[in-house]
Amino acid sequence: MLAGSAGVLPLFGTPSRQQDPESCTTDDRSATEKSLVISNWPEYIDTAEDGGTTTLEDFEKATGIDVRYTADVNDNVEFFAKVVNQLGACQETKRDMFMLTDWMAARMINMGWIQKLDAAKVPNLHQNLISSLQGVDWDPEREYSAPWQSGLAGIAYNAAEVGEVRTMDELLTRSDLKGRVSLLTEMRDTMGLLLLSDGNDPADFDDDDWAVAMEKLRKARSAGQIRAFTGNEYIQDLSAGNILACVAWSGDVLAAGDENLKFITPEEGSMIWSDNMLIPNLAGHQDNAQKWIDHYYDPAVAAKLAAWVNYICPVEGAQAEMEKIDPELAESELIFPTEETLAQTHVFRGLKEYEARAYEGEFADVTGG
Incomplete structure (x- = not known):
């Protein structure tokens, strides 16, 4: 899938592709359009079991926002090829949010292709993000990105x-x-x-x-x-x-x-690594996207999601909530790693x-x- 990457990556360094996210904007239609379009990786969100609801359905019920969720990210470079022409030309990607890995998130932020988050609208992110994911050098204040899973x-x-x-x-x-x-x-x-x-x-x-x-x-x-x-x-x-x-x-x-x-x-x-929630330029439902971020940084919601996807949960307090769902998963090093486990990891x-x-x-x- 990376066969075309050598031809794609030089575009990052083309000055004409650089954008100013403050000027590459559109009117936010969140107040009148209760919709949200998301691209994510496959098998990366919970599905309904035993008649229960999913975290996505819970979000829709709580907010009245209709989510069009598509699992069309299979590789960072492959997905980049889908959106590079629009992002590089300050055009719509027809998405309000997508999830990309740290290095690609950093590149898109550096190119000015990602909208800044309103900290007041994502209080759970700043209150509950685990310490090991704070202070990353490419987005030290988490002004543009929110880890989905690690x-x-x-x-x-x-x-x-x-x-x-x-x-x-x-x-x-x-x-x-x-x-x-x-x-x-x-x-x-x-x-x-x-x-x-x-x-x-x-x-x-x-x-x-x-x-x-x-x-x-x-x-x-x-x-x-x-x-x-x-x-x-x-x-x-x-x-x-x-x-x-x-x-x-x-x-x-x-x-x-x-x-x-x-x-x-x-x-x-x-x-x-982490995959990060990003709101691209010209997203028409930015406030709705921020409500999504805040929803998934509620520890109870994060635990429900983690119980299904089984990746490292980025939300402080989710381990205690996981005890109520599945005590065995609450002890899993692959979801809630100890400092000893993290000491064996590298970036x-x-x-x-x-x-x-x-x-x-x-x-x-x-x-x-």
């Missing part, structure tokens, strides 16, 4: 088919896995884990470190070790045994409900524009090859 990138394997896979080197070299391994199209997750496998820090690496990790990836691809590079769709192949082990996102594995699927933090550590450093073009291009050469 998660870990590590290794998953099907225990009914194969023995434990403990390291990235095992994943990329073990003969019993050959041709039945998948990696993520999200460059920062896959390459972050490869950098860690060489003893390098994804938050502080240079071109030489990158070259070593890329050569390891090329070698594994050339040797036929890797079956595919995927977005969210890998989980079905893992359950079916079409792939035996993969680079995976923690919540996907936990939510699959398959006791044979195991998620582990590689011995060298895991990557951590991918911000890239300069020329680095992003070069690294994405190299990665695309391998993933699309």
